[in-house]
Amino acid sequence: MIAALFSARQRRTPYYRIRRIVIEAASVVLGAMLLSWSLIPVYNMFLIALDPTGHNEFTWEIWPSKATLDVFIALWTGDVEDVRDIWPQFGNSIYIGLFVMVLTILIGSLASFAIGRMRLAKSWVLTDTALLTYIIPSSILIIPFHRVMHAYGLLDNPWAVIAAEATFATPYAILVLLHASKLIPTELDDAARIDGASVVQLYLRIYVPLMAPALAAVGTFALLFAWNDYFYQYMLLMSEKNTTVAMALEQFFDDDDAPWNYMMAIAILYSLPPIAIFYALRRYMAAGLTAGGTKD
Amino acid sequence: MNGSSGVLAVRRPIAPERPWLPAWRGHLHGSDLTCSILFVVPYAALLVAFVIYPIGYALWMGSDPALYAELLSDPRYVRAAVNTVLFVGLAVNLQMILALLLSGFFMRRRRWIRALLVIYILPWTLPAVPAYLSFHWMFVAYPQGLPNNLLESLFGIEGPFWFDQRWLALACDIAANVWKWMPLWTLVLLGGRMSIPQDLYDAADVDGASLYQRFAYITVPLLANLYLISTLVSTIWTFGDYAPVLFVSGGSPAFGSTVVSTLGFHYALDYGNPPLGVAAGLSILPLLIPAVIFLMHRLKSTEVQL
Numbered sequence: 001m002i003a004a005l006f007s008a009r010q011r012r013t014p015y016y017r018i019r020r021i022v023i024e025a026a027s028v029v030l031g032a033m034l035l036s037w038s039l040i041p042v043y044n045m046f047l048i049a050l051d052p053t054g055h056n057e058f059t060w061e062i063w064p065s066k067a068t069l070d071v072f073i074a075l076w077t078g079d080v081e082d083v084r085d086i087w088p089q090f091g092n093s094i095y096i097g098l099f100v101m102v103l104t105i106l107i108g109s110l111a112s113f114a115i116g117r118m119r120l121a122k123s124w125v126l127t128d129t130a131l132l133t134y135i136i137p138s139s140i141l142i143i144p145f146h147r148v149m150h151a152y153g154l155l156d157n158p159w160a161v162i163a164a165e166a167t168f169a170t171p172y173a174i175l176v177l178l179h180a181s182k183l184i185p186t187e188l189d190d191a192a193r194i195d196g197a198s199v200v201q202l203y204l205r206i207y208v209p210l211m212a213p214a215l216a217a218v219g220t221f222a223l224l225f226a227w228n229d230y231f232y233q234y235m236l237l238m239s240e241k242n243t244t245v246a247m248a249l250e251q252f253f254d255d256d257d258a259p260w261n262y263m264m265a266i267a268i269l270y271s272l273p274p275i276a277i278f279y280a281l282r283r284y285m286a287a288g289l290t291a292g293g294t295k296d
Numbered sequence: 297m298n299g300s301s302g303v304l305a306v307r308r309p310i311a312p313e314r315p316w317l318p319a320w321r322g323h324l325h326g327s328d329l330t331c332s333i334l335f336v337v338p339y340a341a342l343l344v345a346f347v348i349y350p351i352g353y354a355l356w357m358g359s360d361p362a363l364y365a366e367l368l369s370d371p372r373y374v375r376a377a378v379n380t381v382l383f384v385g386l387a388v389n390l391q392m393i394l395a396l397l398l399s400g401f402f403m404r405r406r407r408w409i410r411a412l413l414v415i416y417i418l419p420w421t422l423p424a425v426p427a428y429l430s431f432h433w434m435f436v437a438y439p440q441g442l443p444n445n446l447l448e449s450l451f452g453i454e455g456p457f458w459f460d461q462r463w464l465a466l467a468c469d470i471a472a473n474v475w476k477w478m479p480l481w482t483l484v485l486l487g488g489r490m491s492i493p494q495d496l497y498d499a500a501d502v503d504g505a506s507l508y509q510r511f512a513y514i515t516v517p518l519l520a521n522l523y524l525i526s527t528l529v530s531t532i533w534t535f536g537d538y539a540p541v542l543f544v545s546g547g548s549p550a551f552g553s554t555v556v557s558t559l560g561f562h563y564a565l566d567y568g569n570p571p572l573g574v575a576a577g578l579s580i581l582p583l584l585i586p587a588v589i590f591l592m593h594r595l596k597s598t599e600v601q602l
Contacts, residue, residue: 027401027404027409030401031408031409031412034398034412034416035412035415035416037475038415038416038418038419038475038479039415039418040434040442041419041427041430041431041434041475042418042419042422042430043442044430044433044434044442045426045430047442048433106338107338107339107342108339110335110336110338110339111335111336111338111339113335114331114332114333114335114336115336118328118331118332118335120332120333120336123336126336126339126340126343129343129347129348130343132347132348132351133347134532135532135584135588136347136351136536137532137535137536137557137577137580137584138536139536139538139557139558139560139561139577140351140354140536140557140574140577140578140580140581141347141350141351141354142561143354143357143560143561143564143570143573143574143577144350144351144353144354144357144574145346145350146564146570147353147570148345148346148349148350148353152345163342163345163346164346166342167342167343167345167346167347170339170342174339198327198331199327199328199331199332199335200331203335227423228423228424228425230423230424230425230539231539246423246425249425249426249429250425250429250543253429253432253543253546260433263429264430264433267425267426267429267430268426270423270425270426271422271423271426271427274421274422274423275418275421275422278417278420278421279414279421282414282417
């Protein structure tokens with residue numbers, strides 16, 4: 001492996017050994033810098049969350065001696081006035097996430113089946129319109145969105161957020177599903193048609209079972225998207241009973257007396273599920289990102 | 297003659313005998329067609345209700361030219377426009393150039409570098425709000441925030457109030473954005489680098505190419521397209537990404553570090569003038585549309601997918 005990095009020409013030069021040491025040392029230094037760059041904000045979260053007073057006087061004590069899990073325990077028992085509603089708020093985030101996932105799988109699979117397998121004519125109109133959702137910044141959309149939801153009578157209703165997030169998760173889902181469904185031979189459909197299967201049966205008996213892994217992946221993306229999103233929640237929900245975790249984290253933003261340690265503890269709990277999913281599906285996600293990344 | 301036309305007649309009815317059909321019907325007929333159309337109805341309904349209608353509504357709300365005169369007469373808007381260009385230009389280019397260089401570093405086949413990559417992508421996996429709030433609380437705390445403590449103990453410098461100065465606040469926002477998104481582009485470019493055949497580098501070694509020459513004459517030309525497309529996508533995303541400004545600096549000091557989209561929210565929500573807010577949002581379109589058109593063109597001509 002080292003031989004591949006240091007070419008034959010370099011090996012002949014007298015400074016080969018020195019060069020090698022310098023390169024190794026430089027990459028260790030770079031590695032250390034990258035490690036601290038990536039971890040400092042995360043470390044900062046733990047530093048504050050594990051501190052019973054919420055003040056993080058960083059004193060080169062990498063693991064603070066006074067670190068306790070008191071904050072997490074108090075969150076669990078619900079002893080703190082400011083953050084008493086956090087578990088219902090987690091419930092709201094889960095509720096929105098699950099329905100976005102179900103809707104995205106349902107609507108995305110139906111549409112991708114009709115477009116990709118039934119080859120509905122002129123369906124490029126739909127896929128091209130879907131691209132609009134990528135390129136129009138949500139900062140432009142959100143103000144009219146707010147008014148439109150007001151007109152639909154859906155303001156401060158979790159279903160407004162579910163509809164909005166499903167709208168933005170579905171186009172991506174359809175692109176992925178169209179790509180994945182090319183792997184299923186159309187002969188299966190033809191054979192089923194000869195046996196007298198209807199379109200609905202084709203969808204339920206062939207498309208859905210064979211696409212199950214892709215549907216699971218698409219659903220996971222939708223769940224992550226809904227869980228991580230804050231903006232539609234922040235703009236479309238108001239009342240306390242509909243508050244989600246992302247909104248709860250934001251509400252102390254300008255408050256100097258904010259219970260920082262509790263906020264950071266919530267931030268950590270809130271971040272754990274997406275981190276777990278990302279790492280579990282890391283290979284899959286990286287592969288999806290770079291599929292056809294360069295021309296073969 | 298007769299025989300062949302007879303054969304033709306036995307086959308499916310050809311064009312002239314077929315009743316006129318609307319173009320969207322294609323090869324589907326009867327209940328199949330109805331079913332297929334019913335299958336796309338939910339999706340089409342979502343698009344119309346939550347994408348096309350709001351876009352149309354936005355264009356209608358922002359159609360009054362007087363709104364743009366009002367925007368330009370607001371010094372906060374002019375400052376926000378400058379901030380937007382700086383924010384997008386610096387954040388995108390910094391993260392793309394660093395990602396290009398770092399993807400080379402992560403190509404090194406060492407076990408500890410593999411392990412480092414796993415930690416390095418952590419920022420990308422974190423949800424935006426907690427990550428940016430951590431940045432906010434790191435910088436806003438005075439004097440005991442983590443960066444100030446580091447400055448104090450490493451160099452003996454008393455750290456600044458980060459959000460009291462426009463450029464420092466904007467720099468914090470840019471740093472947070474780069475922190476969050478650089479891992480993604482590093483992974484994308486790493487994937488690109490991995491698909492470059494090793495033979496090319498071996499051939500270059502035989503010819504005695506230096507490290508720089510390998511980079512400049514093999515890596516750069518072969519990654520150029522992916523790099524360009526990634527940069528365009530990143531530009532489009534960053535134009536719409538107000539989260540760092542909203543959650544790191546919060547626009548302080550006194551709208552000093554605000555960008556056009558966050559100023560738009562302020563107009564719409566706090567100032568009670570939604571059309572002005574929409575106009576502010578629409579005013580970045582002249583910068584965005586060329587990027588989008590160029591991107592579409594590149595994607596069509598090269599069949600690259602992200």
